[in-house]
Amino acid sequence: MNRGKREEIFSRLAAAEPHPVTELKYQTPYQLLVAVVLSAQATDKGVNRATGPLFHDHPTPQAIATLGEDGLADYIQTIGLYPTKAKNVVALSRLLLERHGGEVPHDRAALEALPGVGRKTANVVLNIVFGEPTIAVDTHIFRVANRTGLAPGKDVRTVEDKLVKTTPAPYRLHAHHWLILHGRYICKARTPDCPRCPIRDLCEYKEKTS
Template sequence: MKHAEVVELFTRLRELNPHPTTELEYRTPFELLVAVVLSAQATDVGVNKATRKLFPVANTPGAILELGEEGLKKYIATIGLYNAKAKNVVALSRILIERYGGEVPRTREALEALPGVGRKTANVVLNTAFGEPTIAVDTHIFRVCNRTGLAPGKDVRAVEQRLEKVVPAEFRHDAHHWLILHGRYVCKARKPDCPRCVIRDLCRYKDKTPAA
């Protein structure tokens, strides 16, 4: 896409949703970190159902350690890969206490060194909890960027690098929220809802869904 088209794309998405944010429910950086770790290969809806029960009981690293792996599993058993996720959440809680005084670190390197935390999770935490203009690329964003021609790439890292180059600074902080929501509710995997898409005239997708 040309620069003017990119600006127009994000301008329209901003008009629809001036203040986008994650659909994961959280109140603190630690709650967000745990929620994002739990959300891998799971839906935000499913994670929220679990954390609504978990966080009133344990929403700090210390409380998670007291709960332990087996105790934690009882709250997150409805989420996919819950055994591995319980192990990671307990392990990262221990590291936060031992190295960071129980606080979530604010650097990518420190976040990515935590068990169960990859680049995407680190980007979400840096952006949503700490206001950094990072762009986390998930399957929704990867699809939208390749379909529309906004930031095509062979893998999520390539798409992220492309987005960092083409997204104007004024849109950088909220870009991944707009794109993930667009991919989740409009530019869906099996059948994109092109007739009600606000950026359809800018989109390069050849197989647009026709109006009913």
């Protein structure tokens, strides 16, 4: 895919959603970090239903560390893999208090050293909280990047590296939001909604729906 086509794709996605934001609900960087950890293999809506009461009652790392795994599990039991996630969130809360004064660190290595935090989660936090032009590749972005031809690759890291390298600079900060939203609501997994797609004529997917 040539640079001109990439420019036009992101220009149209930006025009459709000029100020994209995450659909996860949060008030602080810590709450965003927790929400992203909980969102693995879960929907944002499902996470928000659980974190609404949780963050109201226990909004800080100190509060959740004190709450403990069993107490946290009661709040998040509707989320998939909740026992493991409860263990990780309590552990990362304690490490934030011990190592970072309760603050979310602006450092990839420090973020990825926290339990339950991988590269994708770190990318989300670095992008949303600290304004870094990272691209967090989830299943939606992986699908869109391969299907459209924007950044084909066999694994998420390959797709991430290609997107970081080839996404025009003016669009890099919000690129992952636009691609997630596009994958979630238009370029869906089972049946892409090509008739509603604003980049239909630019997409290189051969099996477009009509």
